[in-house]
Amino acid sequence: MSGVDLVLILRYRKAVTYGHHVLLAALEEHRTTTSYEVVFAESAAATVEAIRASQGAARTLVLWSFYSPDAAALADELTTIREQAPGAVHVAGGVHATAEPVRTLDAGWDIAAVGEGESTLLTLVDQAGDPRGIQGLVYRDATGNLIRTGKAHREPLGTYRAFPLTYKRMNPIEITRGCVYACRFCQTPFMFSARFRHRSVENVRWHVDRMRELGKRDVRFITPTSLSYGADDEEPNLEAVEELLASCKEGIGPGGRVFFGSFPSEIRPEHMSVGALALVKKYCANDNLIVGAQSGSERVLEAAKRGHDVESVRRAVRLGIAAGFRINVDMIFGMPGEDPADAEASLRLATELAGLGARIHSHVFMPLPGTPWRDAAPGDVDPETIKAVSRLAQQGALYGHWEKQRQHAQQLAAAAAESPRPGKSRTLLPMKTVTKPVG
Template sequence: MDLVIVLRYRKAVTYGLHVLLGALEEHDTPTRYDVRFATTPEATAEEIEAALARAPRVLVLWSFYSPDAEALAAELATIRSKVDSPRVRHVAGGVHATAEPVQTLDAGWDVAAVGEGETTLLALVDAGGDPTGVPGLVYRDATGAVVKTGRPARLPLDTFRGFSLRWQRFNALEITRGCLYSCRFCQTPFMFSARFRHRSVHNVRWHVDQMRAKGLRDVRFITPTALSYGTDGEEPNLAAVEELLATCKEGIGPAGRVFFGSFPSEIRPEHVSREALRLVRKYCANTNIIVGAQSGSDRILDAAKRGHGVEEVKRAARLGIAEGFTINVDMIFGMPGEDPSDVEASLSLARELADLGARIHAHTFMPLPGTPWRDAPPGEVDPATISAVDRLSQRGSLYGHWRKQQDHASRLATAARQYPRPGRSRTLPILADPPGDL
């Protein structure tokens, strides 16, 4: 055995880890390796200790979002206090490591993986765990100097499997990576590039066939904007969407179900049309749809570069409800530059949508690393807004972790002040459960 790979396996980031395993299982490498899963800090320490007795090198793979970085750094310190060795390398990947690699190193990790992780992991395994010269990594050399090996290649999504057959790890299937809508609060377009890369219908069908053969019944998709499947621009390609949904429905069989435009993906409001909604109803099982609104103020939407206005949100909700769907609308409170009139506009929109029968999925603005608004003040929700939001919640018209996100936002802002972004340099952003990140 040359190498043992220990995955710090957390529910919040399983999609991305499964994609890496899917790439690894097809890779021909001279390195003899084993993969172990650790679901707790204690199990991670135990797996590392066992691996040191079996192999000369151990890689511990971590992936996390920015709000989780501080807690996981504390977990890493605990694990190192139990078992540590120069033969062990802790590698952090995902959206936070991509956006803040030096901060990640200073928090205790040995290596930060930047960008898409499939080719990086394969090269790292080929090298027996040695990061020297492997693209997509940031680490410190023996003198303490930061070494950056450059971005890894961005390959077509069909290049790698979307889940792992060898290790029997399945998940919603990533059908689109990257996003041309460069919203200033979102990490996705800045990490994966501001363009779409789609998995082909043929490749999607192969995955669905494998799922059915394994007895799985539900097909879900990971995509930043569901109705952008198959297009290179802003206009939906409904013929491509129908081809995708039809082959998935056929592939999963009469006992299976297809979900589209619901968790873990959403639909942009300007893409909602009767034709699109009827495609979802024809081929899919979901009776709810997630629509991204983010604000009830046209001024704030314009500042955030959302690419749509408030009227498109109202129209989408009305159409969706008329077609028999439950509409869940994402909204962010405490956006940068909000004044009282913007706050009231958002509350007014939330109340109007609730009266129509929609539900509001409430968030508090977080200055996420890698986004243009990284250095913006953390989102704060004033007492009057909290009261209004609570009333909607009591009606059953609003849900979400917006209170917890206020605390996350403050912590992110503190970290950003400790690691100021130099000049006006371009930054890298991040995705919700970022598939393909190491």
């Protein structure tokens, strides 16, 4: 790595590969006068090794991306990496860094990237790792002053590729960014804005064609709500959905498969219709669909600003099962303000839907930073509810990591309750001088 201006080390973790791929996709099309190398570090030990190997470079940035439940564990990892391999600048991005940039700095990172990271990274590369004057960053200068440059630019979805070809790292294609529903527990609309931005059918097809050329045969999508593709508001646009699915099926070819409304995306219950299900049947290979119910209590759904009622959930499950799909229903227990009657309503709904043949994907409410409910108490699931949920799990009607989520919820609440310690400050690590054009 000797002689390059910049080394970019990706702390590459399975849970956040998509975010790194988007950045690399933007970078591979970007012209810059900065010479750089990219290193994938899939463990803490690999990160240490990569930092040590980069000492001949002018600057080394380690790029991190993580969700709020992982922040504490990764902060501990960062401490270990710093002790074993000093000298790199550690940059945190993603939803947690966007929602809690100052806490992210206090946890040990040098820079927090706020908002969408593509344009921020490109400018950071152009400036050979120097953060000064770049929009979308929060950091402390050499004197400890907090520098905030605002959120990064939001570009039309499709400005950058959904995955990089240079590294042949494929992932589901992000077809929609942002969400108009702005549920009070969800970080997505508060990071990407409460409106939809869609990738065009032509742009999606370009990606599918590249996937086929590289021998990939499965097409999946990233979207907060599948049947909102092509829509500007709450009303689905089935013509746009059909155009998308037909093009993707044609592009991936006879030996390929298209998956829609299944992992890693879902369908809102009020969007489920005979017509929508017919499109999935016609063009897609998935035999299951994910429906976001979240609660069986009308009161809780309204408080969460979900935008649908309980009957919509029942109707969606019945329609999906009648069409031959296995339905997985997301439900969150321990929502803010949930009382025993609300919990009982959710359990009754879960049991009813399981009786129809659905599976319940259970979650425990977590007060995620950046959401309207960030300061709410963590999900408190009473012993009787836990027993009932466990019985459903034993019957094969329920799955999910809800016990681990209870622990994460408690950790998030504890972190939010901590006030920053007076005088606590981490300044940006000294950078080697490099003469490069700023662009």
